[in-house]
Amino acid sequence: MKFKSVRIINFRNFEDISIDLTNKNVIFGMNDVGKTNFLYAIRYIFDKEIRRRNFGDTDYYKKNVETPIEIIVGIDISDTGDMDNQKLRAKLKGAILSNQKTVYIKLLAEYDEKEMVGIPSLYWGGNLEDLEVMPARSTFFEIDYVFNVVYIDAYVDLYALFKKNVNKLLINDNEQDRAILDDIGNTCDNLNSHISKLSGVKSFEEKISPEYKKFRHDDVSISVKSEIAVKGLYSNIVPYIKQDADDFLYPTSGEGRKKLLVYSIFGLLSQEEEERKINIFLIEEPENHLHRSMQIALSHVLFDENKYRYLFMTTHSPQVLTEMDKVNLVRIYNEDKVVSKSILYKVPDEFKNQRKMLNRGLVEAIFADKVLLVEGPSEKILFDKVLTKINPLYEADGIYILPVGGFGFEPYYEILDALQIKKIVKTDNDLRKIKGKKKYSVLGFSRLNRYIKKSENDDVEKCLLPETPINRNGVKAKQKLYENNRERLDEIRSKYSLYLSRCSLEEDLDEVIHDKMLTYLPNADGDPIKYLQDAKNKHMVELVEKLEEQDCTRIYEHYNFACLKDIME
């Protein structure tokens, strides 16, 4: 079973939104753009408990109750060997025909002005234009036999969850249990008869009854009992944690521990259902209360375990996404109305083994509004310093600097582009010797051309840079190449936010603060460029520590680093 799409019309803050889906979906975006409402849309379709609440007028987009709420989910069930597809098909009956691969499930709720409620009805079938009414018994629809929604709130209460499901979790129904349960019953009776013998209890009971009777002459007396004897065994059982090393019991007090226990309990409960139903996990901000490292551990479970096959998750945490792969990234954001962009993110095969490394930068970047893509860590160190001097809270304003390192710009550029996150690229003016020839290909130019070609502007051809190999290598050659094409490069800067270094970071920086670099780097022997290039990170840190505010302003204002100004605007 493969989730394909969802369309939400006139529901809460969605006027009309269509999103491609896959089986694992991560929904992210600023606060209050409607991530939770998006999950609600999914829940209204699949979760009978939510559906039974019906819709109030405030559930209609801008209270527009003239138009019905519509939520339509598309699911590909063409793989006939897949058990989950069979579960669905067994209920679909003739609603899907032989040539149809996708089943659409649609919720429709017209608002009833008289009753002041929108009652959802469900439809399904293989032809979106001609769906069939889904059979139902009062509020129980056919899909409720098929799907089991596991909704995990950001602030789920462990004890309430345990209590609610204690009958499913603790099944004491074998032969010996009956005798033990009888024993427990007797013990409780004993306990209570002991309690009632306590002098304090006796005197309380003697005094309280007359007090009560002042209010009401009921034929009653008041006694004090242990709760377990009154409400039953399960009313009084709670999970404790016992460390393997000692015999003491610890209350599951830490919020982080509770949270992990909550996930474990949901895991057990869903296992029960899995044989007969399809579990859909809806998880809200799982990062809450969890330490960074636990978030990473949770990420592994969520993205690798088969149990969470169908996942819709909202999050603000990059760590939760550390292990992501084959996941649909859904960014919900506000323009003049709430819109969304999504892309299926799949770790490219060549980077499979470096999944965590590749993801590390990306997961930070997708939470930003603007991303500056740079070559490596040296750029990140320098630019971070400069931007911090200009605006100490620049990251909070949604700006992120992403060093692409060995992965190159490509895997990142595409995803950010698809998610409509503004991206600015700062890349080196690289040359590479052509094998067996005394010629050098213009690598930096070719790179820019690739991105330009990807854009949808109509004057792409006009902006392309010449890719004829040149005869020389070295700093001078690079700078000359730049100058020869400067006009066009400037146009590319303004139109595409693609910034080519005149040469590379160190040379470009040297052009701006050569004098200062000589002072700040006494060990450089008068050649700061070589010194910085010898031990890139270490020496850049050394320089950056010494940079003063006015140095930063000089860099920020300089043509060579105009990308910084661009990202701050």
Added chain:
Amino acid sequence: MMLSQIQKEIVETPGNLIVSASAGTGKTHTLVAKMVHDIEHQYTHKVVAAITFTIKAAKEIKERLAVDTMGHFIGTNNSFAIEEIIKPFMKDVYGMAYRVGMSTDYSVKIHTFEEGIDKIKTKQILCSYQDNKKNFIFELALNILKCSKACQLYLKAKYFKIYVDEYQDCDKDMHNLFMYICDILKIDTFIVGDEKQSIYMWRGAYPEAFKGILNKVNFSKRFMVENFRSCQQIQNYSNLLFENTRNLYVPVDDLSSVVIVCSSEENWVSKITPYLDESKKSALLRYSNENAKVGANKLLDSGIEFTYIPQIPIADITTEAAWLYNAVAKYFILPQYSAYDLRDEIPNEADGNRKILNRIKTALTYLGKSLEEKDELSFYEQVEEIANYLGYQTKIDHCKQLYTTICDEQYHAAFKIDELKHVAMTFHSSKGLEFDQVIIFASDYSLATKQEIYNHYVAVTRAKSKLFIVYVHKNSYANQFANNINEILEKSSLKMKEIATIMK
């Protein structure tokens, strides 16, 4: 109830299985035990289909199943073909013009397949062939199943096993459909039946199908021959009728359980009564309703409380609403039958739907009023209204038949067979029932054809401890019976007097 060795084996045998079960061997009991076993050992979403020939048999299975039957299909063969194949998937093969609400009316006759298809399009009616040996519903269902990939996938996705009861009553078209489901869709199939109990060959039943499956390599086979109902001597008599079971004959010393009563048209009653134990249940089984009625009166005249069970007017109704007429009749005739019982009979309806229950209660109250006031027209209207509410169509003739069934007390006995000590009826309506003592007439069975022998087998195996075969002198049919039974017994080198008491 415990299971015998062979029953246990049947319950536990996986895969395709055919069981040949002689009368009284605990067939339904075993079928139900097997279903429970299979359902409890099934850990996916898949369900079973238990397919019977009558609504009554389906209901009996439902009641006996101790597991939750929610989601499982338990119903008649026609409703399986219609609800699971024709209604949902006809449009997939024949086009959207066939996405219509269909109802059945087998009193509408057609001559060709095309005519039947056309009736669905123009009248939304599923009808039947003029030739009652051909089965339009199953011919159409198989045609749809073969052409619709979606239908095939649906059945495979939904069912892990199909159980077909009374397979000897299947006609060729039913057999073809069930074998397609088994052999092509590879859904495990459990078949139970008894060739010897084929009493419906006149309307197309095709016992050869059952025998054919016994030869299929993809089926395991089991035989249930241990009769828990009839005493050994009656078993002997019934077993000697067929080549396959002849070897089960076990000689007994006491020959008092099967009695050939040689008599005249006038004195058969007085010859039997001295030997009839009035404290035990007994039945007079005849070929025709008329003879059953006459016989009942004669027995009554001699002082034994025999009640003639007539064919009830609503018995012939074959539309989908048949169950509703039956249920309404039961509500007004049987004091212990409540609105809840009626609700539970709604096919494919979940338990506990309050809305429906309230609606049924209201409808029954109005119906009661109409009956009290003898207001036939309002009664018809009320029946139509509740039927429409539940999604069924009524016909004015059928409402009339229902009214008669309820108002004419002579029909009430048909609903109380269990409570009556002594009954008289046709042997066709005695199928599945049992009595301590059974009286039959030799002249009803010439034993000249297979069908006649099967009929005779069904009639005699209703008896637990005593079987009277009335042999009327100078009746040509009785003579034919005598000649043929002697010939049959001769094959085992036995004579009638060696296996029965002959009372001159």
